[in-house]
Amino acid sequence: MAVRVLLVEDDPRIRRALGLAMLDANYEVLEAATGEQALDVADREVVDVVLLDLMLPGMDGFTVCRELRRRGDLPIIMVTARSASQDIVRGLEVGADDYVTKPLVASELSARITALLRRSRPASQQVPLVLGEVEVLPARGIATRRGDDLRLTRTELRLLAELVSAGGEVVTREQLLERVWGYDYFGDTRLLDVHVRRLRRKVEDDPSDPRLVLTVRGAGYRAGM
Amino acid sequence: MVAFGVSAVAVSAVFALVTWSLASQYLLRQREQSTLIQATSNARVVDLAVSEKDPTLPQLLTGLVSTPDSAVFVRLGGGWLSSAHAVDRVEPVELPRGVLDAVHNGATARQRVTIDGAPVMVVGLPMRRVAGHYLQVFPLRELDRTYRFLSSTLLLGTVMTGLLGALVGRWVSSRALRPLTELNDAAARVAAGNLAVRLPIGDDPDLAPLARTFNGTTESLQRRVERDARFAGDVSHELRSPVTTMVNALSVLQARRAELPPTAQQAVDLLVTDLTRFRSTVDDLLEISTVDQGRSELHCERLDLVDLVEQSTRSVRGGLRVEHSGARPQVLADRRRLERVIVNLVDNAERHGGGLVRLAVSGGEGRARVEVDDAGPGVRAVDRERVFERFARGSAARRELDDAGSGLGLALAAQHVSLHGGELWVQDRPGGGARFVVQLAQAHAGQHVDAAEGSQ
Numbered sequence: 001m002a003v004r005v006l007l008v009e010d011d012p013r014i015r016r017a018l019g020l021a022m023l024d025a026n027y028e029v030l031e032a033a034t035g036e037q038a039l040d041v042a043d044r045e046v047v048d049v050v051l052l053d054l055m056l057p058g059m060d061g062f063t064v065c066r067e068l069r070r071r072g073d074l075p076i077i078m079v080t081a082r083s084a085s086q087d088i089v090r091g092l093e094v095g096a097d098d099y100v101t102k103p104l105v106a107s108e109l110s111a112r113i114t115a116l117l118r119r120s121r122p123a124s125q126q127v128p129l130v131l132g133e134v135e136v137l138p139a140r141g142i143a144t145r146r147g148d149d150l151r152l153t154r155t156e157l158r159l160l161a162e163l164v165s166a167g168g169e170v171v172t173r174e175q176l177l178e179r180v181w182g183y184d185y186f187g188d189t190r191l192l193d194v195h196v197r198r199l200r201r202k203v204e205d206d207p208s209d210p211r212l213v214l215t216v217r218g219a220g221y222r223a224g225m
Numbered sequence: 226m227v228a229f230g231v232s233a234v235a236v237s238a239v240f241a242l243v244t245w246s247l248a249s250q251y252l253l254r255q256r257e258q259s260t261l262i263q264a265t266s267n268a269r270v271v272d273l274a275v276s277e278k279d280p281t282l283p284q285l286l287t288g289l290v291s292t293p294d295s296a297v298f299v300r301l302g303g304g305w306l307s308s309a310h311a312v313d314r315v316e317p318v319e320l321p322r323g324v325l326d327a328v329h330n331g332a333t334a335r336q337r338v339t340i341d342g343a344p345v346m347v348v349g350l351p352m353r354r355v356a357g358h359y360l361q362v363f364p365l366r367e368l369d370r371t372y373r374f375l376s377s378t379l380l381l382g383t384v385m386t387g388l389l390g391a392l393v394g395r396w397v398s399s400r401a402l403r404p405l406t407e408l409n410d411a412a413a414r415v416a417a418g419n420l421a422v423r424l425p426i427g428d429d430p431d432l433a434p435l436a437r438t439f440n441g442t443t444e445s446l447q448r449r450v451e452r453d454a455r456f457a458g459d460v461s462h463e464l465r466s467p468v469t470t471m472v473n474a475l476s477v478l479q480a481r482r483a484e485l486p487p488t489a490q491q492a493v494d495l496l497v498t499d500l501t502r503f504r505s506t507v508d509d510l511l512e513i514s515t516v517d518q519g520r521s522e523l524h525c526e527r528l529d530l531v532d533l534v535e536q537s538t539r540s541v542r543g544g545l546r547v548e549h550s551g552a553r554p555q556v557l558a559d560r561r562r563l564e565r566v567i568v569n570l571v572d573n574a575e576r577h578g579g580g581l582v583r584l585a586v587s588g589g590e591g592r593a594r595v596e597v598d599d600a601g602p603g604v605r606a607v608d609r610e611r612v613f614e615r616f617a618r619g620s621a622a623r624r625e626l627d628d629a630g631s632g633l634g635l636a637l638a639a640q641h642v643s644l645h646g647g648e649l650w651v652q653d654r655p656g657g658g659a660r661f662v663v664q665l666a667q668a669h670a671g672q673h674v675d676a677a678e679g680s681q
Contacts, residue, residue, distance in 0.1 A: 011466050017473035024477045081511075085524055103469035103504065106476050189526060189560060218527055 002028040003113065006047045008038040008064065009079075010056050014104070021106030027113075035059030039067055042074065049113050051104075052096070053079045054087055062094050069095030073153040075116045079104055085190070092194035097155040098181065099191070115182035119154045129164040131212055131223050134203050136161050145203065155180060156199045163213060163223040172220040196221060229398070233390020234383060241379035248375055252368060256346065257335060260363045264348040265333075268359035271299055276354040282306065292364055295345075300358040320360060324349040328358045337365065344369050404432045408439060420447035451518065458514035461507045468504050475500055502631065509633035513615070516640050523559040523644060527668050530554045530593050531586045537567035538584065545571075547584050554588025555668040562641040566649070567595065569634040570661045574599035576630050578659055588667055595663040598654045609651050613639040638663075 019029040032038035054061030078096040129136040200207040290308040297308040327334030328349035344365040424436040574581040578599025585596040616632040642649040647665035654660040
């Protein structure tokens with residue numbers, strides 16, 4: 001079955017051209033011109049991945065992203081200006097799984113979508129992983145703490161699983177980027193660091209004093225076990 | 226300052242000379258008068274003693290002499306009488322001829338002479354009661370000493386005044402010139418590219434308008450530069466939407482190239498080439514104008530330069546070997562920008578330099594370097610600054626190449642390096658070709674920006 005992409009882009013000509021190219025690459029494309037429309041489509045239709053321009057008239061992309069995240073763990077790729085570092089960090093903070101920079105090109109998007117959707121499939125390990133009170137259940141695609149679902153996104157879950165399965169050894173940034181995001185990011189620190197921050201907010205008792213997801217200066221991260 | 230000193234010296238020298246001549250003449254006149262009065266009264270006493278045949282005349286003569294320097298001579302008939310002291314000191318023959326002659330002719334006379342190396346005043350006058358001459362030698366040593374003291378004091382005063390004048394001149398001129406120095410500094414900073422420089426207006430009625438004009442000029446210059454930068458940014462921003470549309474629409478055509486007739490295939494190829502270049506120009510222009518507008522931020526982290534160069538070039542011919550001497554210099558840098566610098570330099574070597582021949586990383590003396598060597602003809606000395614200018618190769622030359630790049634690659638690299646406080650230059654590679662060198666400050670041991678916190 002073809003992957004269904006929700007394309008949220010206010011410029012009708014870009015939307016049409018990109019839609020055409022995605023269609024040509026065997027994606028099924030749903031289009032939305034505004035944030036409100038996007039939420040509406042996401043409610044009504046089955047969507048596999050959302051491609052979200054942050055610059056939207058009316059309800060902006062950050063709000064749409066936060067709203068979508070509140071409703072579930074639908075994979076979100078945000079579209080930002082290349083040099084807008086703050087936007088990238090902010091977008092990741094409100095729940096985006098990945099980002100691409102403008103201008104959008106179908107072939108580049110396709111690579112990202114493939115990598116992101118691979119993450120949704122169960123990780124290689126099927127055995128539950130335990131880190132303190134946190135339990136990762138790859139088979140069910142969730143992580144729990146004291147039995148409660150932590151409501152991690154797929155990316156957060158994958159990140160946690162990679163750290164825990166390393167058994168407390170340091171996992172370098174490059175390794176994490178390659179294993180979680182699945183393709184070569186040349187060490188984009190924002191993507192990883194913001195996700196770590198998000199993860200800590202969900203799994204740590206005190207995110208400002210992390211005990212489970214630890215930073216190893218100059219090297220990477222490790223699980224505190 | 227020098228002029229001030231010189232004029233101070235000149236004025237005080239004139240004063241000193243006038244003072245000297247007036248004072249010395251006055252002192253001399255005083256001395257002359259006093260000696261004349263003394264000699265006249267002494268002559269009268271001697272005159273009386275001689276006329277009364279006073280037997281104590283020799284004692285009297287000696288008594289008239291107040292100091293050892295002075296002497297009294299009395300000529301009676303053909304012989305000389307003198308004070309006791311005078312005998313071994315002054316001989317009558319040493320007395321000046323002019324005075325002797327004048328006295329002989331019945332006149333009073335005086336003359337300054339030097340006897341035995343000492344300055345003296347000889348006063349002579351004829352005696353009235355007896356036929357004879359009275360001559361007295363007065364020492365001028367005191368006067369001479371006074372002269373010397375006076376002259377040295379005046380000279381010292383002149384020198385001091387000169388020095389003082391120079392100091393005051395320096396102080397005054399630096400005070401008076403300070404606004405001009407500030408203006409000069411400010412103008413230099415503006416010339417160096419800092420258009421935010423403003424001068425304090427101050428309350429000097431002569432200088433305030435100048436400062437105001439200067440501030441007005443730099444302000445309008447700054448506005449203009451900002452407007453130009455914003456314009457370039459706006460243009461590229463506006464162009465990006467249609468470029469995105471075209472790139473995507475064209476990618477559909479490209480994917481179905483095989484289904485097209487040959488002429489349409491060639492047309493698609495031409496479009497793809499130029500659109501790719503156009504896209505990268507628009508991207509680079511947007512990025513460069515973001516920096517121009519001062520809206521770019523650096524997200525620095527501690528990076529291993531060898532790793533970074535290796536990663537940056539991964540897409541080029543499946544990765545390139547990076548030469549390094551074992552040392553792995555660390556830098557604090559914005560990863561994305563530094564990668565861009567390396568990619569652009571490698572790209573430049575591949576496109577315009579006849580291909581990349583060597584990539585090297587080295588460190589030492591607090592600096593880290595990346596060298597990118599190519600096999601081209603090198604860059605002529607006159608062009609070594611120009612290659613880093615925007616669209617330096619000229620659009621005509623660029624269009625001859627099918628795959629010419631944005632024309633902004635080196636300019637963008639230079640801008641990114643200078644944002645890091647580093648340097649980028651081109652030199653000759655030993656053995657021909659060009660060597661582009663990126664030089665950055667090496668991170669100190671322990672200097673670290675934790676990216677997780679640093680990016681916020």
